[in-house]
Amino acid sequence: MNPFRSLLVVCFFLGHHLAAAEPAWDLARLGKVPQTYPSDGIKSDDPQIQPLFFEGLPYHGKPTRVFAWMGIPKAVDGAKVPAMVLVHGGGGTAFKTWVKLWNDRGYAAISMDTCGALPEPNTKPRPRHDFGGPPGWGGFDQIDQAPEDQWTYHAVADAVLAHSLLRAQPGVDADRIGVTGISWGGYLTSIIAGVDDRLKLAVPVYGCGFYEETLFGANVQKAGADKGARWMQWWDPSHYLPRAKMPTLWVTGSNDFAYWFPALQKSYRQIPADHRTLAIRLRMPHGHGPAGEAPKEIAVFADSILRHGDPLPRIESQTVRDGTVTVAFTSKHPVVKAELNVTADSGSWPKRQWNALPATITGGTVTATIPPKTTVFYVNLFDDRDCVVSTEHVEIAP
Numbered sequence: 001m002n003p004f005r006s007l008l009v010v011c012f013f014l015g016h017h018l019a020a021a022e023p024a025w026d027l028a029r030l031g032k033v034p035q036t037y038p039s040d041g042i043k044s045d046d047p048q049i050q051p052l053f054f055e056g057l058p059y060h061g062k063p064t065r066v067f068a069w070m071g072i073p074k075a076v077d078g079a080k081v082p083a084m085v086l087v088h089g090g091g092g093t094a095f096k097t098w099v100k101l102w103n104d105r106g107y108a109a110i111s112m113d114t115c116g117a118l119p120e121p122n123t124k125p126r127p128r129h130d131f132g133g134p135p136g137w138g139g140f141d142q143i144d145q146a147p148e149d150q151w152t153y154h155a156v157a158d159a160v161l162a163h164s165l166l167r168a169q170p171g172v173d174a175d176r177i178g179v180t181g182i183s184w185g186g187y188l189t190s191i192i193a194g195v196d197d198r199l200k201l202a203v204p205v206y207g208c209g210f211y212e213e214t215l216f217g218a219n220v221q222k223a224g225a226d227k228g229a230r231w232m233q234w235w236d237p238s239h240y241l242p243r244a245k246m247p248t249l250w251v252t253g254s255n256d257f258a259y260w261f262p263a264l265q266k267s268y269r270q271i272p273a274d275h276r277t278l279a280i281r282l283r284m285p286h287g288h289g290p291a292g293e294a295p296k297e298i299a300v301f302a303d304s305i306l307r308h309g310d311p312l313p314r315i316e317s318q319t320v321r322d323g324t325v326t327v328a329f330t331s332k333h334p335v336v337k338a339e340l341n342v343t344a345d346s347g348s349w350p351k352r353q354w355n356a357l358p359a360t361i362t363g364g365t366v367t368a369t370i371p372p373k374t375t376v377f378y379v380n381l382f383d384d385r386d387c388v389v390s391t392e393h394v395e396i397a398p
Helices: 096-104 151-167 184-195 217-222 225-235 261-268 296-306
Strands: 049-055 065-071 081-087 108-112 172-182 202-205 248-253 276-281 314-321 324-330 335-343 355-358 360-362 365-369 376-383 388-390
Touching: 049 096, 049 151, 065 096, 065 151, 081 096, 081 151, 081 184, 081 296, 096 108, 108 151, 151 172, 151 184, 172 184, 172 296, 184 202, 202 296, 217 225, 248 261, 248 296, 276 376, 314 388, 324 335, 324 376, 335 360, 335 365, 365 376
Parallel strands: 081 108, 081 172, 172 202, 202 248, 248 276
Antiparallel strands: 049 065, 065 108, 276 388, 314 324, 324 365, 335 355, 335 376, 360 365, 376 388
16 A cells, blocks of 8 residues: 555554544545636746645635645756745745745745735735635644644645645656745644655755744643643654655754754654754754755755755764764765864753864864863764755763
8 A cells, every 4th residue: 555645543642641643634635636726816927937726625614725836947858857845934925936946946846825825025914815724833722623624734735735736747757856844834844754755855944843842832831731732742743753754854053043952853863864964054044035945955955866966965973982073974075174063051052152163074084072061062064065964963961
């Protein structure tokens, strides 16, 4: 049986109580090409990128439609192109510029609004349309509703349907499609990767699972013990990431205000070691636009899997002995710089002061001396394309 067509129904224990089963997405239904509708007056000044609505899942028993921008570049000699599904985060919408970014790289792309809104760039909150599903983000105030009427359920379904629509386009290679998402979109990507096994790669940016250990843990606690436990059981990516089988690149910054190192580490460790890559820049800004959409590592990672391009450097091991960290790596491109990133701070992860210290590159090995009083460290390697790969962070007990 094709696992994509199976229903995801698993029961987990939370504490000493049996929680309700995880919601099940009807993947046979979501795998079909959704009906599309006119864009209701929204126009594009780029003939390559078109606005549209596609049919979503029912919300409180009523039909829904999802707004999206979809762009498909012309391929050379009629060959089919690879593609990306683009999932926005909090405050975001379907972004035409994001689609264009990937079109300019030779990829088809689709960006959909997961909150039942229209892409009005200068309006906050953005206007909802008549066929919108549940509003975002997180849906903490929706937890008493049926799972099928909550935001995460619809947002994940929207992305899977967008994938089904994109892969059905004549110019798109259905066997070469990935997904990336920013912030709440990275959270969704972490679930989508465990739900839609047709995807060939996933790139969560900032977002991850283990929400009780992120900024949004306060929202989980505010919901109360029973409702918070239900939200974690139903909607935390930690329950879906172990099912992800595709290569995954985790992109974030050392001081991200929302998604902190412990939750990030627990999340990427749900993926097999040979399927995960980290790119953690010091103080990487958090946002849509160039900050979260355009890191070089994302395009290189996608090209390496979908276009047989040269991969990012690969970290093979990290060991610590007598105050020295040693990192072994392999790379098709020269690694031209390495840095040991350290902090002596504890407490709030976003507020910690990090310093980049030089590290020595010798062949396929990097070494660096860990300063006294260091509480956390990790190593960054930069290749000649200015792409970074990172080791796991290590916390040092006092």
